[in-house]
Amino acid sequence: MSTQITAVPKLFIGIDIHKRSWKVHCATDLCSGRTFSMPPDPNNLLNYVERHYSGFEVATAYEAGCCGYRAHRCFESYGWRSLVVNPADIFSRSKERHMKTDRIDAQLISRELKDGRLEGIRVPDPCREQLRSLFRRRNDLVKDMRQIKSYIKMQLIYYGIRVPGAYDNDHWSHGFCAWLDNLSFDYDTGDEVLRSRMCSFRFIDQEFRDVSTQLRRYTKQYYKGDNMLLRSIPGIGPIVASGILSELGDLRRFNNIKQLAGYVGLAPGIYQSSDSLRHTGVSIRAHRLIRSYFIEASWQAIRADPVMQAYYRKHRGKNTKKVIVKVARKLLSRTLAVMKTEVPYEIGVV
Known part of the structure; x- marks a missing residue:
């Protein structure tokens, strides 16, 4: 009596993604498979699967990180099931936590994927993802602004220069900036340091204003309805609304x-x-x-x-x-x- 295979064979691929190379572990529903390194290109993995695992139902998973979601979108375009997972959600035994290598990570992801214990994060659409990048750029500029202000104030404190009471607050008015521009030290080198820091301050301030304007404009352009709903809530302004729509989806x-x-x-x-x-x-x-x-x-x-x-x-x-x-x-x-x-x-x- 002849036997027929009625179940589709399954392939589970765990990937430890890095900038220069990927560590890949392929396991089937019957065996643990093998681990190997490959260049960081989804097409190379597609060619490998078609050559060695033709006809398999493929599922892939990798940790969310600096390499983004390009690989995930490529895997889904191949017809594979793909997960991007939070690294904190991947269960690991004590030995695996104390002996961490790329090979162990790839094997661990493949094992958890095969056992059905992985749950993927929400992958944003490209429009929302790039709006989120603009929102994070604004927050980077906030940090840069805070830093350059601290440098300027530290220089004044170091040389014993007191800030006038009208300007001694967190708000840097045009009057305070003009007072800083007219400040003179005993030597030209001190003036040059302050001038350089004020140039940095003005550049960051203008960049911050431009990015904030673009963030508000793009939010209104692509998410007008949701933006108006959020803006109706007291306390939620245009920047907070942009953050909610870009970060939370x-x-x-x-x-x-x-x-x-x-x-x-x-x-x-x-x-x-x-x-x-x-x-x-x-x-x-x-x-x-x-x-x-x-x-x-x-x-x-x-x-x-x-x-x-x-x-x-x-x-x-x-x-x-x-x-x-x-x-x-x-x-x-x-x-x-x-x-x-x-x-x-x-x-x-x-």
């Missing part, structure tokens, strides 16, 4: 506030051992950038919205930092509700 994919709060990092951390139970503050696992933006937006919300202000006052007397996190969680819940119902928020409505 479409909020409608979250089933409830618990999922969204866990993703952003506004969920409580809990540690329990036997009868001992304690809260460890907000979760360590978080989207730190967006969490910080929501906390900053909460300070604006309690000034502009009576409902938020009443919620803040209800917790008066407690730790201010903990209270503002509660407000941020409420603001996040409101944001999700507005996006799901697609009804703009009205001030004063609970």
Whole structure:
């Protein structure tokens, strides 16, 4: 009696991706396979699979990192199932954690993929991904601006120069910049250092303004409807709205506030051992950038919205930092509700 193969053979590929090379481990549903290195090109892997595993159902996985999603999109265009996974979500034994190599990483990803224990992250579409890059560029400029301001102030403190009281604040007005331009040191070298730093300050300041303008413009152009919904919420301005749309994607994919709060990092951390139970503050696992933006937006919300202000006052007397996190969680819940119902928020409505 002849036998026929009715099940499609499966191939599970774990990849440890780096700039110069990939470490690849191929395992089938019947054997553990082999590990090898290859140039960082998806087409090379396609040729290898077609040559050695023709007719197999292919699934691939690799860790999210600096190499982005190009490989993922190429694998999907080949008709393969592809996952980009959070490195923290990949289970590893103690030995694998203390003996880390590219080969072990590739084998580990392939094993977890084969066992069905991997869950991929949300891969943004190219438009949203590149808007996110612009948003992150703006945050890089914020850091650069903070740094150059610190350098200039340190130079003044080092030489014992006191800043006039009208200018001694975080806001650098045109008057303060003019005062710095007219400042004179005993030697030309001191003047040259300050002049060079002021040139850097003005360049970063102009670049920051240009990028912020482009960020607002592109958000209105590509996500006009969602942007208007978010802008209706007190505390959420154009930059925060751009960050939500670029970093979090479409909020409608979250089933409830618990999922969204866990993703952003506004969920409580809990540690329990036997009868001992304690809260460890907000979760360590978080989207730190967006969490910080929501906390900053909460300070604006309690000034502009009576409902938020009443919620803040209800917790008066407690730790201010903990209270503002509660407000941020409420603001996040409101944001999700507005996006799901697609009804703009009205001030004063609970």
